[in-house]
Amino acid sequence: MFLQRYKVSMVILLIVFIIGSCARPRVEIDPLTLSRDKLLQVARGSTIRFAMWGGDERINRWVDTFVVSRMKERYGVTVERIPMDAAVFITKLSNEKKAGKTDGSLDLLWINGENFARAKREGLLYGPYADKLENWKYVDPRMVSLDFGLPVEGYEAPYGKAQFVFEYDSAKIPDPPKTFRELGEWVKKNPGRFTYPQPPDFTGSAFIRQAFYEIGGGYEPFLTAGNRIEFEKRAAFLYAWLNEIKPYLWQKGRSYPASKAILDGMFERGEVDINMSYTQSGAQGLIQLGRYPKTVRTFVMKNNSLSNYHFTAIPFNARNKAGAFLLSDFLLSPEAQLSKNDPAHWGDFTVLDLGRLAEKDRRAFLALDLGEATLDLQTLEANAVPEILPEYLLLLDKGWETYVLRAKWNLMKGLVVLTVFVFLMTLGGIIPPILDVFGGWEGTRFSLTGSVRVWKALFATPGFMESLLFTFHVAVLSALASSVAGIFLAWGVYSLPLDLRTIAGLYRIPIILPHLTAAFLTLLFWGPTGIATRVLYGLGLIHGTGDFTFILYGGWGGGIILAYWFKETPFVMLLCLSSLSQMDRRLLLTAANLGARRWQTFRALIWPNIRSSVHTAFLILFLYSAGAFEIPFLLGESRPSMVSIRLYTLLFDKNIGERPTAMAFLLLFFLFCLLFLGFYLRVTGKPHFRGRKL
Structure with missing residues (x-):
């Protein structure tokens, strides 16, 4: 009897032990507390889920081939690319934060600008960690200390450097516009041959932002917060200019390409003559792929070419922080930055300070053939301008939707009201019968007797x-x-x-x-x-x-x-x-x-x-x-x-x-x-x- 009770007790204890073991919270591993060897040991065999914009097949291919293979060979980890827009995964993280979810489904993010601002404001990022990366020594911290005017403070690691350029076929346009005013004149002379992606598409928003810099009289006041009234005044000039060229755009401005990828296809098929990109050497890569004619070149607006850095960041609830730390560091390495800088792969410029590299690596960067379609570094740097604060970006997108996209409908509403008013007031054919319904004249006096009779007859109608x-x-x-x-x-x-x-x-x-x-x-x-x-x-x-x-x-x-x-x-x-x-x-x-x-x-x-x-x-x-x-x-x-x-x-x-x-x-x-x-x-x-x- 005693033995039987003993066995039952042991079974119960075993069940309690198993349940207790399963209920134990996940052990949080902070990569900042690990040595390099321990970090590699912890990360080996794990999977890193890299959330990134998936709208460019060249970028996707580079990650799926170069990054995935190198990380597997070198560190024994699997990189899984998760195609997802930044706004989507930031909203996802925000919801998980509110729900108290500590075991997330994303490990590393490709992020910058307004999405970084929101993530940092809501506490959605792990860190600070960037200056602890092994390859941080190759970076000039002063160059990457701000992201769209916001202090980075180590919550994201630099990934690449982008600058806005326009693409054109030099065989068709020997002398491209040099300012937005000149672009407006070119659009009017070539109706239907130009358009831009519909904001809030990243490239479309960047296009109207650059136009705002010139048409609105400069960007300097908006590098700091608190200038909304001045911003609204200047933005009105931009909306007027955009509405001025709207009838001359592709499809007469009735619709816009939903994304940059769609605009790329239109340019490739010859439906438009000017394209745009936030990748300086992207056109050269498409020439090498055979998608663009060899005569395609790029140009920038005079003293008005947006330039910024983009980054990677680790979510607050990343399941594999050690692996994410390792991948973020690898993407910053001279090897990855050199491969990424090659137009045949991606064409994204490096964030590294060449003066800090070993001589062999520095020469490799200098020997890169960026192609004829890529502007020289002197021209790019001479015309580069910074991004304004994210709060103004959101205002600009909303203003475009209200005053440009829906401007025609606002005008139509006024015309409809005016037409109805004129019809009722001047085309009096409908007025006399209405007066008969509400009464009639008996000599010099207006009487409602007839009206009562009419309405009684109506309601008495079977x-x-x-x-x-x-x-x-x-x-x-x-x-x-x-x-x-x-x-x-x-x-x-x-x-x-x-x-x-x-x-x-x-x-x-x-x-x-x-x-x-x-x-x-x-x-x-x-x-x-x-x-x-x-x-x-x-x-x-x-x-x-x-x-x-x-x-x-x-x-x-x-x-x-x-x-x-x-x-x-x-x-x-x-x-x-x-x-x-x-x-x-x-x-x-x-x-x-x-x-x-x-x-x-x-x-x-x-x-x-x-x-x-x-x-x-x-x-x-x-x-x-x-x-x-x-x-x-x-x-x-x-x-x-x-x-x-x-x-x-x-x-x-x-x-x-x-x-x-x-x-x-x-x-x-x-x-x-x-x-x-x-x-x-x-x-x-x-x-x-x-x-x-x-």
């Missing part, structure tokens, strides 16, 4: 309220069904490969079909002798055509709704696909890498991009369905009838004395729709109209 509610019912269901179907069909088409997406473009056909055709097809399929009826009869589910009349003649407007659904769904798809085409597809890849489910991807990425289009489409379709005449006339029942049919009857089938009643009905229906629109906009928020290519 089926008046029934018709109003039936119209609302049909319009809402038609718009709602079309919107839901259009959303998911658009998402499906967007997910297809490019070659299949072209075939799927057949979805546009119903848009151009006449209403008569749409009504005929609805009858052909759903009518008493239609295809659906015959199929059901053949399956023995119904006994005759009279058993299948509820679709078209069930008193709920089924035929009208189906015809509208057939016509309107492609319209919703068209608007949604136009919005999705502006979205960076790499975000979907990032979501997949993070393990997002389809509904999470839809909620976080798809819906925010198409929401404005869906709301816009719903309002248009609601008004169209409520007011259209042809389809209700062909497929509607005598009772209940749509408002459009009743108005037609009152205006043309009765005597002229019924026209004030018809006008009262029309005014009431107009107010009804207006109230619904006001309610809808209040609930959903005003649609955020964006420039898009249809």
Whole structure:
């Protein structure tokens, strides 16, 4: 008995021991406390997850080949490249910080600028550690002490040096512009041959920032904080200049490339004559790859070429800080910096001070052939200017969206209001009937007696309220069904490969079909002798055509709704696909890498991009369905009838004395729709109209 109890006790103790062991917190290894040998020992066999922008295939290839192989051979570690935009992984880290998650999924970040500012402000980075790296001795600390004007203080290690250049084909443009004013004149003389990526794309934001430096009268006041009022004054000149050249841009400025990669492809195909890059020797690398003609060259604006350093940093909750420390150090080594500086690999300039290198390494850098497309170092350094503080970058991006991207819509709103006002005030054809509805003149006195009679007659009309509610019912269901179907069909088409997406473009056909055709097809399929009826009869589910009349003649407007659904769904798809085409597809890849489910991807990425289009489409379709005449006339029942049919009857089938009643009905229906629109906009928020290519 005692032995049995002893065994049970030992089993219980063993279980408690195992559970306690599993529950023990992860041991945090601080690489700053380890010797070099111990660091190598701890890192060996581990995996380092390197989060970096993945929009340039040359950079990706360099990391996947050179960096991965060297780290494996030299230190026995695996480097896994995680393609992710900096703004995305900073938001991810911020959420993990708030949730108290100490075991992160990223080990090293490629970062700089406004993203570093946010990461440092929210305490998302490990450090300071940069000056403890073995290869720090080759760096001039003064040159990398600031990142977009913010003190680095050791929380990130230098990675590369970038400078903004423009790319052009010297065979087509022998004398490129030297200032933004000259660029504006060139754009006007060569309409459709220039554009820039849509901010907040990194390169697009840098382009408008450089233009701000010149058009706004300088950057110096914005190297320090607290000058927002002066910034807004100067930014107004930039927005005016951008709107001045907007009609002469590619596609007349109606849309912009969503990313630099798209603009690269346009330049490569000859759709535009000037490209731009934040990599000084990137053009030479593309020449060597055979993507650019050998006559492509680069130029910078006079005394106005943005220049900055980019860095790597370790997240506060990195699981493999030792490995991240080792990779950050390797990327700073003369070997990695030399390979990265070669245009055939990447073309990213080194952050090392050549005077601090061994003679062999220094000569290797000096012997690098940067190619004819790369400007000489003297020209680059002579025209380099620093970045302004991140707070102004965000203001500039938001200002561009408000005053440049949506400027046309703001103007259109004013024109619409003016047009309506002029129509009502000068084209008085609609005013007399309205006055009749609200009364009339009896001698020299205006009387409301006639108005009371008209409104009494209207409300006494049989089926008046029934018709109003039936119209609302049909319009809402038609718009709602079309919107839901259009959303998911658009998402499906967007997910297809490019070659299949072209075939799927057949979805546009119903848009151009006449209403008569749409009504005929609805009858052909759903009518008493239609295809659906015959199929059901053949399956023995119904006994005759009279058993299948509820679709078209069930008193709920089924035929009208189906015809509208057939016509309107492609319209919703068209608007949604136009919005999705502006979205960076790499975000979907990032979501997949993070393990997002389809509904999470839809909620976080798809819906925010198409929401404005869906709301816009719903309002248009609601008004169209409520007011259209042809389809209700062909497929509607005598009772209940749509408002459009009743108005037609009152205006043309009765005597002229019924026209004030018809006008009262029309005014009431107009107010009804207006109230619904006001309610809808209040609930959903005003649609955020964006420039898009249809």
